[in-house]
Amino acid sequence: MGFQLTIAKGLQAGKELLFEQAEINIGRTTENDVVLQDAGVSRKHVRISDRLGRFYVQDLGSANGTLVNDAPLSGERELRNGDRISLGPVEFVFKEVVSADDATRPFMPVDEDDDATRLIRRNQPTSAQPQLQPDPFAPTPRLEPAPSGPPMLVPVSGPSAARSETRAESLAVEPPTTAPLSRAAPARGSTPTAPERPAAGADGLSAADKARRRRELSETLGGQLTLWWLGLSRGGKFVLSTVVLLLVAGAVGGLAIVFRPNLEGLSRGPEPESLGLQPVMDSFGVGEGVTWEQADLKLFDFEFVSPTRAVAVLRYQASGISKDEVTLTVNATPVGSVPPDLATASEREIQQIISPSLLKRNEHNQLVFDNVRNPPGRDSWRVWNLRLEIIPVPNLSPEELLQTARSYVARARDFYERRDVGAENLSLAWENYRSAWITLEALDEKPELYEDVRHMMGQVALDLDQKCGQLMLEFQRNIQFKDKKRARRVVDEITRRFPTPAHRCHNLALEKANEHGL
Incomplete structure (x- = not known):
């Protein structure tokens, strides 16, 4: 099943075009199936599509619009036999074709008038050795490279318009790498010959195979999406792909946030x-x-x-x-x-x-x-x-353990009294009280010194925690104001006041410095 477009108005009035594709585009650029080189026709003007045997016409946002039966076309409209489609100076008459015998193959006149146009169909079949019939009015052939674009309605140079009306029309054939060949066309009133089977394209599929594949794809939702995707321009595909990727990334990010606790539980290993x-x-x-x-x-x-x-x-x-x-x-x-x-x-x-x-x-x-x-x-x-x-x-006697603890306490008191003289004295006092506490823990019977050591150790630890908190607050303030030089000085001050990892503040300052690249 296909459809036929007859040119009712235009320089090639009366010519009939048969299409077997499930969808064709008509416009001014070579990416269309039928190309009309006229200023009144947009780059991509109109689309005719076959959906399960029902035909629809859709304006593709053209500048001058499309008329169907002299009424402006907005959106999409179903076509009936005899509907007239007007775009620019050209008017087509639509006809549904049930079989290939109901329509004629399009034939392309080679006119010699400057104002005449020539319709060249894309994927037009060629014979291996075409029989040539000389035309006395045809211009001398030129060697040209085979056109790679779709058919176009282009002006054909010639000496006069009167001669083009009296001469026979010939069917234009896409040339290979040799000179273009012209097939002798029948008289205007003669019976057209049966359509030939299109030759296979570069991808190994003939035009009929491609049309059949399009019809098969149009029967399913996935196939319709495939056809829609193939019909998009390169820019449209890029924009759509970008939007889809952003949506997928957003969905994955949302799922990651929702299921993050479970994912962390799987990745952190056993408790x-x-x-x-x-x-x-x-x-x-x-x-x-x-x-x-x-x-x-x-x-x-x-x-x-x-x-x-x-x-x-x-x-x-x-x-x-x-x-x-x-x-x-x-x-x-x-x-x-x-x-x-x-x-x-x-x-x-x-x-x-x-x-x-x-x-x-x-x-x-x-x-x-x-x-x-x-x-x-x-x-x-x-x-x-x-x-x-x-x-x-140490495996010492209780008296020796007590004497060792007292020596630690004496040094701790000396450092604590001079805590304002040196930055590290408060930390050294805490470490000596800690050593005295550990030594006294080895005694089964705790002396009175044990409670004094625990009290002083708690007091010194509180002073250290307050000093650590003040310095870390100053560090965070400098980081917030992007003053890394002062933040580095704060880190140096912390390492002076807490010279060993015995207190948490020493390692905490180093961690923060590495985190902010200081």
């Missing part, structure tokens, strides 16, 4: 269950930002090997915790509670010393964070950045 010198950066508890949700308690196992007794130092950070809310037990023995939350929780590092009497050498030990309010409550709490340090205790 940590043991402690050691390597910090565990994941967070535990319940509430916003918690990596592993544990509403009421979190258990850790650890094991150490030591020839002598040892003291364990648990270092961690905590937030969202009130007084006596979370208790800490080692091997089912309470060792204290997590200090209440402060504003500087992100910089504050908590240290808990576990005495040798609570530890089991060469065996599994268990450490538990227990939220005494959950259940039945569901209060938010969080601990993170945990690591456990095992420090062997």
Whole structure:
């Protein structure tokens, strides 16, 4: 099934064009199936398409518009036999063709009038050895390269208009690489010959095969989309591809945000269950930002090997915790509670010393964070950045241990009294109090000095946390104002006041400096 267009008005009035394609475009440029080189015709003017045996005409946004039966065409309209389609100075009469015998093949006159036009169909078949009939009025053939574009209505030069009306019309054939050939055309009133089967194109498919493929594609939604895509210009395809890619990227991004917690759960591996010198950066508890949700308690196992007794130092950070809310037990023995939350929780590092009497050498030990309010409550709490340090205790007598602790305390007091003289003195005082505390933990019976050391260590740690918070706030302010020079000076000041990694602020400053490229 196809359709026929008869030129009713124009320089080739009366000529009939038979189409077997499911869709044709008519316009002024060579990318169309029928080309009309006239200023009144737009580049892509009109489209006629076959949809399951019903034919539709659609104006493609032309400048001068399209008329169907002398009425302006807006949008798309179904065609009936005898409908007149006008674009520019040319008017076509539409006729539906059920079989190839119901219509004639288009034939192309070679006129010699400057005002005449020649219609050249794209994919016009050629014979291997065409029989030539000389025409006394035809111009001398010229050797030209084979045209690669679609058929066009172009002016043909000739000596006079009168001669073109009296001479016979010939069927123009697309030339190969030799001179163009003309087929003798029948008289205007003669019976047309049966249409020949089109020759195969460069892709191995004839025009009939291509038309059949188009009809098959038009029967399915996917095929119609394929035909629509093939009909787009290169710029249209680029714009559409860009829009589709943006939509896909947005959809993927939305899904990633929605399913991010699940994806992170799959990528972070198993939940940590043991402690050691390597910090565990994941967070535990319940509430916003918690990596592993544990509403009421979190258990850790650890094991150490030591020839002598040892003291364990648990270092961690905590937030969202009130007084006596979370208790800490080692091997089912309470060792204290997590200090209440402060504003500087992100910089504050908590240290808990576990005495040798609570530890089991060469065996599994268990450490538990227990939220005494959950259940039945569901209060938010969080601990993170945990690591456990095992420090062997010298095998000394109680008197020697006490004397060693007193020497640490003496140095710590000296540094604390001179804390305003040197930037690092406050940190050195804290480290000596910490060493005295660890030494006194090795004693089974704690002397009065033990409580004094714990009190002073807490006081010095509070001063260090406040100083660390002030310096980090100044660092963030300089980063916000893009003053990296002053931010670098703040980092240097932090490393002077916290010369060793014993306090969290030392490593925190280095992390921030690396993060901002200082």
